[in-house]
Amino acid sequence: MLRPLISRKTLIEFREYMTGWVLREIDDEFSAAGIPLAETTNVEVKSGARRYQIELYYASLDLTKPDDTAKLLGVFENVLATTTHSDGQPARGLVSWLEKDGYVYEGGRISRRGPSGMQHMKSKLGAMDNVSIHDQIRRIESSIDVDPALAIGSAKELIESVCKTILDAKGETYAKTADLSELVKATTKVLNMAPDDIPSEAKGSELVKRTLHNLAAVVGNIGELRTLYGSGHGKGAKSKGLQPRHARLVAGAASALVTFLWDTYEHRRA
Secondary structure, rough: OOOOOOOHHHHHHHHHHHHOOOHHHHHHHHHHHHOOOOOOOOOOOOOOHHHHHHHHHHHOOOOOOOHHHHHHHHHHHHHHHOOOOOOOOOOOHHHHHHHHHHHHEOOOEEEEEEOOHHHHHHHHHOOOOOOOHHHHHHHHHOOOHHHHHHHHHHHHHHHHHHHHHHHHHOOOOOOOOOOOOHHHHHHHHHOOHHHHOOOOOOOOHHHHHHHHHHHHHHHHHHHHHHHHHOOOOOOOOOOOOOOOOHHHHHHHHHHHHHHHHHHHHHHHHH
8 A cells, every 4th residue: 555645644734734724715725736625534523614624625635646745745835935934934843744754845845855865965066056956956856756757857967967067177178969978988087987097906996897887887777767768858757657766766876976976076176
């Protein structure tokens, strides 16, 4: 049985906050998100017309499905906007329940927390003055569950952007038409990471070479996945067969690769 993408406890906490609204405001909010009112609910509500009304809206959703979940998260974003205090901070209690469900609330938006490797990558690239890279990271995190194709396409673009940033910083030129594999190869070369740059007499050199070859293979697989399922090449956002698990695999691989490249760049620069 699939587990809901939003826990019952989180639903209750947001419901209790919204009981301070009038019924018209509740109806307007859910209606604007395209959420219909169910005829009945299996949840027992001991008292309160507002609580019961909210539970009827909840009952019309299948929260094991990303699309239905996204609609409700849109409602919750607007709820959090109304809780913002004079210090600019939203109600911490509501945000903490979302965090326990695996979400982050940043810039007025709720998004799924990315793979653990992406959290490290975000901390490494956080100070980078490159808007496109930060946009790509946000797209990956927010689309893994609701639009896997976009996450895969953004993962490829992230690797390309990081490679170009390193090459630019090193004063290296590259063709505008360079593909993903060519950019990674050029980046590993300029960082003295390419297999041919490792002395054969170095201890474990064959293992290091093999690892670098495997990194290149990961990049190639990402490119192939994007061609088959990603947001480019004329594919629809919901191409048949594409699932969030594929997007998580690609996002994890991309975060591992770009973190390794950037760590090496910083080490060489130090």
